[in-house]
Amino acid sequence: MVKDTEHQNVRATRAAEQSGKPAESVEIQENAVDETGECCADDSERRYTIRDMAKRFHMEPSALRYYEEVGLLPGVERTASGQRVYRQWHVWRLGSICCFKDAGMTIDEIKRFFMYEANEDEHIDDMVELLTERRAAIEEQRRALEEAYHHVLRKLHFYGDIRDSLRDGTPRPDWKDYGDKIFTD
Numbered sequence: 001m002v003k004d005t006e007h008q009n010v011r012a013t014r015a016a017e018q019s020g021k022p023a024e025s026v027e028i029q030e031n032a033v034d035e036t037g038e039c040c041a042d043d044s045e046r047r048y049t050i051r052d053m054a055k056r057f058h059m060e061p062s063a064l065r066y067y068e069e070v071g072l073l074p075g076v077e078r079t080a081s082g083q084r085v086y087r088q089w090h091v092w093r094l095g096s097i098c099c100f101k102d103a104g105m106t107i108d109e110i111k112r113f114f115m116y117e118a119n120e121d122e123h124i125d126d127m128v129e130l131l132t133e134r135r136a137a138i139e140e141q142r143r144a145l146e147e148a149y150h151h152v153l154r155k156l157h158f159y160g161d162i163r164d165s166l167r168d169g170t171p172r173p174d175w176k177d178y179g180d181k182i183f184t185d
Contacts, residue, residue, distance in 0.1 A: 048086040057094055064094075070107060072097055072114065103134055104141065153183045
């Protein structure tokens, strides 16, 4: 245990020397090593396993393999034993993929966006159009979700008031009295 801590301190000191930062400010990622097994101070040189990536992005390794297969994560290297090796660029790319997926983009739309991005000058109008369409779709989803939220909130108040009337022996509320009310909590 002490040896591991000493090794981490040596790695932190080396990383700090390379980066010009104080040793205590340099974050050492356990699996971030260069080809020689030494710590990499430069994020662009870090290497990540499929397990590191899956854990970081809360997804199954099979999703990473799929993204690689369909061309969303190109350039994944392999070790001599065939283990995938991801770089910092893949971390950034996967962050974008997750963001676009959360925004409702399909795999084909994401692929198209990255294709446009690779030739940004030629496809700037296409990129803006694709993102504008996605923004409009998100706005529509947001409006629908807001409407559903307010409906659930009215129901919650209505049934809460029914529960109170049953406890207190007071007359039950009528739903028609809740249709136009706006509730904030």
